[in-house]
Amino acid sequence: MADPILEGRGLTKRFGGLIAVDGVDIAIERGEICGLIGPNGAGKSTLFRLISGVMRPTAGTVTFNGRPITGRSAHDICVAGVAVTHQIVRPFRDMSVVENVMVGAFFGHRPRPRGRGGARAAAMEELEVCGLADRAESPARSLTLGGHKRLEIARALATRPKVLLLDEVLAGLNPTETDRTLDLVRTVRERGTTIVMVEHNLRAVRGVCSRIVVLVEGRKIVEGDPDAVLTDERVVSAYLGTAAHA
Ligand SMILES: Nc1ncnc2c1ncn2[C@@H]1O[C@H](COP(=O)(O)OP(=O)(O)OP(=O)(O)O)[C@@H](O)[C@H]1O
Numbered sequence: 387m388a389d390p391i392l393e394g395r396g397l398t399k400r401f402g403g404l405i406a407v408d409g410v411d412i413a414i415e416r417g418e419i420c421g422l423i424g425p426n427g428a429g430k431s432t433l434f435r436l437i438s439g440v441m442r443p444t445a446g447t448v449t450f451n452g453r454p455i456t457g458r459s460a461h462d463i464c465v466a467g468v469a470v471t472h473q474i475v476r477p478f479r480d481m482s483v484v485e486n487v488m489v490g491a492f493f494g495h496r497p498r499p500r501g502r503g504g505a506r507a508a509a510m511e512e513l514e515v516c517g518l519a520d521r522a523e524s525p526a527r528s529l530t531l532g533g534h535k536r537l538e539i540a541r542a543l544a545t546r547p548k549v550l551l552l553d554e555v556l557a558g559l560n561p562t563e564t565d566r567t568l569d570l571v572r573t574v575r576e577r578g579t580t581i582v583m584v585e586h587n588l589r590a591v592r593g594v595c596s597r598i599v600v601l602v603e604g605r606k607i608v609e610g611d612p613d614a615v616l617t618d619e620r621v622v623s624a625y626l627g628t629a630a631h632a
């Protein structure tokens with residue numbers, strides 16, 4: 387890849403005797419939607435944590451926009467332009483939907499919005515994109531699971547990321563909510579944000595991703611074009627045949 391926006395080299399994370407991520411090289415192309423798949427416990431969320439600064443890698447480097455970011459704090463990495471949504475969504479439940487997103491606006495990429503009014507305007511813009519503008523003043527706890535997932539995306543978008551890491555944003559959603567969220571992912575990409583998404587719904591991955599990287603037991607085993615990857619026998623056997631039905 388000539389000019390990746392994000393690159394991990396030899397990324398490794400040990401937890402005592404367990405190697406959760408084992409020497410992973412990953413390069414993300416500017417403007418792509420890249421799928422990151424693999425069975426439970428493969429190390430996908432841990433890899434996101436190493437990239438986003440939530441955890442320090444045991445070994446390896448992360449480069450963003452040509453600059454090393456390895457070992458920098460999650461806040462610094464977010465300000466630089468890498469945002470992550472969490473597999474387990476934990477909004478401030480008693481704050482309103484718009485206030486939750488304002489937290490992202492204050493936290494993220496510079497220039498920061500001016501004061502509360504600026505943050506509110508920035509937050510409303512993202513709620514509009516995420517289809518939650520009409521729920522802006524409701525308490526976050528009143529949202530459905532689909533609403534919570536879109537709130538998590540709106541909060542991440544309010545940090546104005548160049549790269550957005552989505553960890554299982556489709557998990558638990560019904561088919562209508564799934565389609566709505568996939569449309570949102572495409573819209574975010576069209577607005578210029580590069581996306582890496584961890585996802586177990588392989589049909590969705592095939593529909594939205596231009597490239598797929600597969601992790602199994604902490605190692606990258608295959609990457610490339612979705613159709614080729616999802617029919618690769620190493621991937622099919624890692625999923626015990628479920629990939630064949632994607
Ligand atoms: N903080 C931690 N301490 C110890 N072990 C951990 C920690 N976080 C993850 N692990 C272990 O590392 C391995 C990879 O976990 P990880 O959550 O990255 O997998 P995953 O691919 O995201 O799985 P899933 O699809 O179930 O979300 C698992 O064996 C997990 O139990």
Ligand SMILES: [Mg+2]
Pocket residue numbers: 430431432473
């Ligand atoms: Mg995970």
